[in-house]
Amino acid sequence: MVVLKDLWYLNKDAFKKSTELLMKNWGLILTGFIYIAINIVLSLVISTLFMGVLRILSGIILALATASMLSNYLYLLQNIIRVGKFDLEDFKRGFTALLRKVYSVLLIGWLASVLYSMILSPILGSLGSFITMLIPILIFLLLNALPESLYQKFYDPWETVTYAFEFIKENWLEWFIPNTIFIVLLYILSGRLFLDLFSINFSLGLDLSLAGLITFIIGQVIFSFMMIYRGVLFEELSKSTRRKRIYMRDLYK
Template sequence: MSEFVRATLLLYRQALQATGSSLIRNWILIIAVIALTIFMFLITGVARPLGMLGGFLLGAANAFAVGALLGLLEQAVMSTRRMTWEDLWQAAGQYFWDVLTIGFIVLLPLQFLELGMQNNPYGPMIVSAIFFLLFLLLNPVPEIIYQSRLGSPLDSLKESYEFVLENWIEWFLPLAFVLAPFGLSFFFGISSQGGRLSGLDFLQLLQLPLAILSQLFQFFGFSSSLATVMVLLFTPIGVVAMMLFRGFLFKALHGSSRRQRQFRARSL
């Protein structure tokens, strides 16, 4: 057990160091998150009164935003080259179909499930439990899309399931640690919303850093107006740091076994 703890702590330390270096080197990612957030809010305002057509428009916009972000993360995590403004244009449209297809595969059955459970007194509980399960099993899908690059959506879902079964402790421990101060209600709220698109929801990516920063600034006694300004300023940085850490952690876990990591930790 002590070897496992030591190897896991070393894994997190290396992922944090890589995240810090990449964040400084690829600060353009923060600008990209701000621009994509503005884009998503504009599209949401346009799509809201359009009914079903608006839903398709919003889904396509989300796939574009998430796909572009994953393309930029691929550059930041898989390469040591400093990101340039040209990379922003090259990432536009990247992984669009991957995100859209996986979202469709997950979303359509869940919509039928929700409709079928409307008259069931246990329906909301059953649906929430399924959303929670999907949130766990499909959580690493974003990293699989831009690191494994399998091409087939079904293969991506299969690899996500296998990855979680093998690495669930190392993968979810940081999330549990961060969410511990908020209690289980916040965690289940995140999971129930994320199950619909397997975590591939751009506006949801803002939710966790936004909530953490809001609580943090309130704890330190910031006034509500100042806290709001600080949260808006630091949330894009938090999103980038979170996704970079996930990317480097996935890269380390996917490229080694638990036994290999323990052997490496003993030699250090």
């Protein structure tokens, strides 16, 4: 009963605050179009200029561009959660604000996958192939709060990863109940399960038909609300315990 009461008030407060923040920062919904436009232009430039041997550089450029867009989006969320708004200067600054940290975390993930593929997977044989299929799901579950840890905590890249794991271990019930609802909504809308923690804001794709555009916009509204909601929920859970929240509510009621 105590757990249910805490869940109710926790999500009631998060829903109210997230709704207010999205209404004040509706421009966040439009960022999906901007990131898709950047991806299209970048793809055209790379396919035109980086031919032959230069194709080796294209992977590095795409990785940096992805990290830069992730940095931008997370920086906007950081401003929304901390000060309640973002402006044009924040948007311009966002492409580099968290770039080093985001790129380092992506690099850790890439190195881990390479080491697993080269060393562990061959040793494990057929079991290794099965584990390879499970890894994205395990990462999604155990490090689900990694985006929020990146922009709300001032840790180095490795400490950010470990903090995200510890956060889920301590708050898995409070965290996954609302997030599961959002995942189901996005699945109903798009027909896809989004298990990539960094498929931020341009993951729904863009169909230029009228129905496709309407679906995309609805998806962006849900996605933007979800990311703000996650940020609000993460902030509350990371600075309190269930006992503390219940005590404070009983004290001020």
